[in-house]
Amino acid sequence: MSGDEEFETRCREALAASVEAVDGHARSRLNRARQVALGAAREQGDTRPFRIPGLWLPGGVLATAAVLALAVWVARPVAPHAPLAEASPLEDAEMLSSSDGPELYADDADFYDWAGSDASGGTG
Amino acid sequence: MTASVTLPRVGCFEADRPARALAREEHLDSTRELEAFLKDVERRALRIAEIALRNTEDALDVVQESMIQLARSYGARPSSEWKPLFYRILQNRIRDWQRRRRTRSRVFAWWTGGIAEDDEAPDAIESTATSDAGPDARLEHSEAMASLEAALAQLPGRQQQAFLLRTIEGLDVAATAAAMGCSEGSVKTHYFRALQTLRARLGEHWP
Numbered sequence: 266m267s268g269d270e271e272f273e274t275r276c277r278e279a280l281a282a283s284v285e286a287v288d289g290h291a292r293s294r295l296n297r298a299r300q301v302a303l304g305a306a307r308e309q310g311d312t313r314p315f316r317i318p319g320l321w322l323p324g325g326v327l328a329t330a331a332v333l334a335l336a337v338w339v340a341r342p343v344a345p346h347a348p349l350a351e352a353s354p355l356e357d358a359e360m361l362s363s364s365d366g367p368e369l370y371a372d373d374a375d376f377y378d379w380a381g382s383d384a385s386g387g388t389g
Numbered sequence: 390m391t392a393s394v395t396l397p398r399v400g401c402f403e404a405d406r407p408a409r410a411l412a413r414e415e416h417l418d419s420t421r422e423l424e425a426f427l428k429d430v431e432r433r434a435l436r437i438a439e440i441a442l443r444n445t446e447d448a449l450d451v452v453q454e455s456m457i458q459l460a461r462s463y464g465a466r467p468s469s470e471w472k473p474l475f476y477r478i479l480q481n482r483i484r485d486w487q488r489r490r491r492t493r494s495r496v497f498a499w500w501t502g503g504i505a506e507d508d509e510a511p512d513a514i515e516s517t518a519t520s521d522a523g524p525d526a527r528l529e530h531s532e533a534m535a536s537l538e539a540a541l542a543q544l545p546g547r548q549q550q551a552f553l554l555r556t557i558e559g560l561d562v563a564a565t566a567a568a569m570g571c572s573e574g575s576v577k578t579h580y581f582r583a584l585q586t587l588r589a590r591l592g593e594h595w596p
Contacts, residue, residue: 280556294449295449302456302460303460305457305464
């Protein structure tokens, strides 16, 4: 055995003896530290499926896709149910700005229907 | 009708149960494995930290922090990876602790208006001899251990790390390199220099 190896062996033995000689106080502290660490591992294990980075990605993609789909749906152009030409904004403005209240039009709705049909029919 | 609706649900639940039980069992196994690992390394880790920090209480804190970080961050990794990871964490914690201690002593020296403490470690022989809970005080061969610790404390940080990881923990060159975050060639160089320095300081007839 060379001098270096012999010295190395002596060092190992001395250090191993010092490891064995760790006192009760330190052992007790180490035991507590280990329990705390294991508690942390258990907590981590309970929530692990949500913490694995690989699982965040599909979840994130799905959430983004859902938000985009919602945004597209909300912002889509609404198909008109009736021809816009019939609802002239000018007529609406005239009606609103006239001194007659809107209730007048409601009260005489039958008259206006008749007058409208007469005018379009051209009969008198 | 109700039974025909209920039964398949119970069937599904029953089918899930073994999978969940299996997952729980695997987790318990993993926790037991981690406990066995920590129990195995804790005292050697304490000695490494104690020699590097020359204070038992600080060393205990550092070991506890390292255990918690390993459990939290790497508990799910294969157990074969734990040892180099644990010692990597431990070395980083020791370095952080030493840095904080230096900063504290500088601030203290500035605040008290005294002469700033030397950045170098305090006299190793003196501090080893006054260590309140050092194992050398509890051992009959305290003289030999004290002089070895003193010599180790005077080594440059990387040499000390390489030497302690290889002699106390018994890591091979590759695992030491992984724990230290350097190449295997560097580990060999640090270890060889540490050995030469210690031999020169302690003398041929030590212990």
